[in-house]
């Protein structure tokens with residue numbers, strides 16, 4: 001049985017005071033819902049304050065990105081050892097990193113390896129563009145992103161994958177539960193080819209892209225979908241808590 005995960009990706013939103021207020025607003029409800037792994041991924045500058053606020057709770061902390069070198073002359077970057085005593089998780093290969101900041105599959109692969117080296121659990125993002133989707137290239141693109149990101153990586157159950165079709169991110173146009181489930185099955189079978197059937201069954205694979213309190217049930221009702229990576233709706237305490245609450249109740253009933 002895979003423990004469901006709901007992760008909130010705040011992206012480049014919230015100043016420090018706003019981040020603190022948001023954590024305080026959602027924490028009491030999140031604390032009650034511990035059958036779901038709950039992960040908050042605020043901006044770097046709010047990681048320390050968030051860590052303080054969640055101390056003693058089972059809510060986990062994640063970063064949104066990192067560089068793969070452990071130190072050196074890389075102005076503006078954050079290294080794995082800087083994050084390793086702060087965070088449990090790190091989002092890697094988000095499509096915004098790939099599209100806006102030129103992250104390649106090779107860089108994502110180096111980041112995945114660096115995360116394991118420093119005890120961080122990657123939330124590895126993959127997903128196809130609208131053009132790829134419309135030309136039936138979803139499976140080929142997503143499988144190749146998985147193979148590249150996990151090249152030379154030994155089997156582990158400490159991996160989380162997020163399937164995030166680019167056309168669904170921030171657009172209000174989510175995939176359907178069935179579409180997401182089909183691609184997630186493909187991701188799991190790609191991992192099975194790399195690592196074997198049993199390790200692939202232990203990996204949690206999430207859906208991301210315009211998830212809200214109004215549509216989470218459709219995704220989480222699919223047995224193949226182990227949770228969600230939530231952007232916009234994770235900035236609203238009530239909506240995020242509702243997503244976690246529905247996940248707890250649907251997954252515990254299944």
Ligand code: PGA
Pocket residue numbers: 009164168169170171172208209210211229230231232233
């Ligand atoms: P969204 O973002 O929920 O705002 O679509 C999801 C993500 O990019 O992780």
